[in-house]
Amino acid sequence: MSLELTAPERAIAAGDRGAGAAMAMRILAEMGRLLGAPRLIPVASAHIDGALYHGDSGVHFAERLVAGGAKTAIPASLNVGGLDLIHPGTVKADPHRHEMALRLMQAYEAMGCWQTWTCSPYHAGHRPTLGSDVAWGESNAVAFCNSVLGARTNRYGDFLDICCAITGRAPYYGLHRPENRRATLRVDTSALSARLKRADVFYPVLGCWYGMEIGTEIGVIDGLPADISEDCLKALAASAASSGAVGLFHVAGRTPEAPSVEAAGGGEAPARVIRLTPAMLQTARDRLSTARGQGIDAVALGSPHFSLAEFDALEALLPGGRVNIPFFVCTGRNVVGALEEQGRLGKFAEAGITIVADTCVVVAPILPAKGGVLMTNSGKFAHYAPANTGYEVIYGSLADCIASAATGRLARDESLWQ
Incomplete structure (x- = not known):
């Protein structure tokens, strides 16, 4: 042509x-x-x-x-x-x-x-x-x-x-x-617990599985809460795009072109269905961690860049005192400006948290050069950090990352995955 x-x-x-x-x-x-x-x-x-x-x-x-x-x-x-x-x-x-x-x-x-x-x-x-x-x-x-x-x-x-x-x-x-945006398959999440589907730690794992399994095919994910936050969808998008070159997915009842499964398929039901099980997700979660020990040398959050809402969640989870290992949060300068206007930057600095703007720890030399184990709640960081930084990676929730940073030892809630 x-x-x-x-x-x-x-x-x-x-x-x-x-x-x-x-x-x-x-x-x-x-x-x-x-x-x-x-x-x-x-x-x-x-x-x-x-x-x-x-x-x-x-x-x-x-x-x-x-x-x-x-x-x-x-x-x-x-x-x-x-x-x-x-x-x-x-x-x-x-x-x-x-x-x-x-x-x-x-x-x-x-x-x-x-x-x-x-x-x-x-x-x-x-x-x-x-x-x-x-x-x-x-x-x-x-x-x-x-x-x-x-x-x-x-x-x-x-x-x-x-x-x-x-x-x-x-x-x-x-x-x-x-015609290239229509869903040709449906991902059925009915076998997963409602509690898991409301947890922030779930969405990067779902994205990791989706990217590896679906690749460039267009799918519609069915059975997720209709009020999923944009930050959860952001985490899903980032992980799926990193693990499988995903450019578009639909979430039935939530994303604009998918008020229903049929609408996502252009008026037709998708030709095939994948029933997502807890075991499939557990395998995907385990792929996001390359380190198997208990020691944590640094924490990095913010890939994609942290939003104001994510800073709210981080602040609410911070313990008294300072974190005991290097702790980085990457964000946009617009969010840094908003935090400064709200008088909140000092609290994060007092807790030992380094806020990074304009760039991130995976694409620029920011992490301590000695290497070690990096903990993150980002599926994208987990995917790219070992090759780009020399750090091995452990994946966990935001709460897991903060708890681990307090001691330098892995603290991770496994109950959601059981």
Whole structure:
């Protein structure tokens, strides 16, 4: 299939908006052809993952766009960068990495991107409307955008995301097409206890299982509470996207395109059913832990970035005194600002908790270099931390993490899983 550009798109590719926009349009058109898209479509916004430093080539690419006068044509929020610009001493990068990470962040700012620096842009006010087409990067954000907000995006990776933002276009394929968003299978959760399905620790585990089992197929999860919080759905999305490249899931009675199982399937019942059992979940939970001992050397929360509601829950669980091991909570600068306005930052500092903004402990050198065992309540951290940080991982609930941080020894409530 040959992709056809419109006359205005051809004009951009020919240089009418400058060399940077021309390069972005040519890249986007060629990628669209490779993906089999018949055309490009307008998109309302973008979320940019390409501003995270992975090597010098990404910096040179962004700076070439800037030199060509490229500017975003649509609102574009920024995912995490390689530095904490609010707390400069948090990231322990060597001089070259620090310089290049900063240059990369500055290049994206120069192109007009919104300086959110968060993997939870939906907490920072970037919430596309139901049915709108957008171009988002960052796996958890993509899954949340499709599944919880009901906007339409594929997983736009580095550096296709910024090309979409500059041109205001995206290839018409994949999850932009309504027929590709219909559920073809149903996940039946009726065998699980109501208490488990109301626990925060459940949703990353469900996401881990879902990603491994379902992969890129579209499923509808049936039997979950209708009042699941956005933070629980966020945790499900992040874990599913990490373990199985999930871009869209439906939750019957909760997510926008699934008021019912039949609606999720486009008016038809899904062709197959998977009955989820406690044993299947237990296996998925165990996969989120790579360490088997009792010692804990650090705790990290906030992947995706912590919301204000999650800080409320953390504060309510804090014991008197300080935690006894390094304890990090990653969040967006918008949440840091809200905590500061509410006069709450001091309480977390007094408890020995380090709040990280603009980045996170898995993509930047923040954790103590000695290594060891990291405990987390994040399915995404559990998935990526061993390879990215050198730490082995133990997964538990928010309450488990706080209890373990008080002693440096594993404390985990097993009753929910029995």
